Amino acid sequence: MFARTATAALRQAARRQGAIAARAFSTSSSQTARSLGARFGTAAAAAAIATAGYTIYSAQTPIQADNALPVYGAPGTSKERTFIAVKPDGVQRNLVGEIISRFERRGYKLVGLKLLVPPVELAKEHYADLSSKPFFAGLVDYMTNGRAPVVGMVWEGPSVIKQGRIMLGATDPKNSGTGTIRGDFCLSIGRNIVHGSDSAESAEKEISLWFGGKGEVVNWTSNNEEWVISEN
Numbered sequence: 301m302f303a304r305t306a307t308a309a310l311r312q313a314a315r316r317q318g319a320i321a322a323r324a325f326s327t328s329s330s331q332t333a334r335s336l337g338a339r340f341g342t343a344a345a346a347a348a349i350a351t352a353g354y355t356i357y358s359a360q361t362p363i364q365a366d367n368a369l370p371v372y373g374a375p376g377t378s379k380e381r382t383f384i385a386v387k388p389d390g391v392q393r394n395l396v397g398e399i400i401s402r403f404e405r406r407g408y409k410l411v412g413l414k415l416l417v418p419p420v421e422l423a424k425e426h427y428a429d430l431s432s433k434p435f436f437a438g439l440v441d442y443m444t445n446g447r448a449p450v451v452g453m454v455w456e457g458p459s460v461i462k463q464g465r466i467m468l469g470a471t472d473p474k475n476s477g478t479g480t481i482r483g484d485f486c487l488s489i490g491r492n493i494v495h496g497s498d499s500a501e502s503a504e505k506e507i508s509l510w511f512g513g514k515g516e517v518v519n520w521t522s523n524n525e526e527w528v529i530s531e532n
């Protein structure tokens with residue numbers, strides 16, 4: 301679907317510029333998208349498909365450029381960031397919208413979002429601290445076997461690392477309180493539907509690992525920020 305969207309954007313840009321008659325843009329490869337963008341000029345280059353997990357990079361100027369801010373944000377400030385993932389069981393169970401909605405309604409800002417089947421090496425690196433556990437192989441397979449993708453997200457806001465973990469609930473749903481995501485939707489530790497960074501160090505590692513590509517995290521200003529974040 302993303303490939304079709306990008307292709308449509310390229311077609312539209314080409315028509316606007318009166319550049320080249322419409323052609324059959326049937327491919328979705330990033331290389332082709334980029335070369336089409338180059339051929340059709342700046343406007344068409346606004347849509348290009350990258351190889352990693354159907355991420356779409358916009359060539360338009362970011363809404364608010366903040367080049368000094370690393371992708372993992374600034375822990376301890378209102379620009380603190382955490383990595384939250386909806387695991388394959390959460391995607392299968394149609395809980396992506398519910399989970400996004402909880403973070404949005406709390407007031408946190410979505411600054412990174414992607415849908416992907418993670419490569420085995422990525423999952424192994426993500427869970428490297430669990431590599432000696434008996435469930436490690438099963439955990440990596442469940443995350444990477446492609447029976448459903450993972451939705452990776454970066455959320456930003458004050459105390460989002462700690463509060464994100466509270467919103468998720470205890471790792472084992474048997475111990476998760478009602479009102480938490482796991483407490484409301486899960487029964488088993490092997491199918492606990494979400495992941496959240498557990499410290500500033502984890503957030504830095506995980507955001508860099510999952511969203512390290514150029515432009516994958518977007519700095520932007522929410523119009524209602526002053527209504528959500530203030531010490532008066």
Ligand SMILES: Nc1ncnc2c1ncn2[C@@H]1O[C@H](COP(=O)(O)OP(=O)(O)OP(=O)(O)O)[C@@H](O)[C@H]1O
Pocket residue numbers: 430435439470471489490491492494495496497498
């Ligand atoms: N005993 C277990 N049996 C099966 N799977 C487990 C077990 N313990 C942990 N897991 C899986 O490994 C994941 C990572 O475990 P960890 O101890 O790091 O907890 P967590 O940080 O709360 O979880 P996550 O990293 O997914 O947010 C768990 O979310 C769960 O999916």
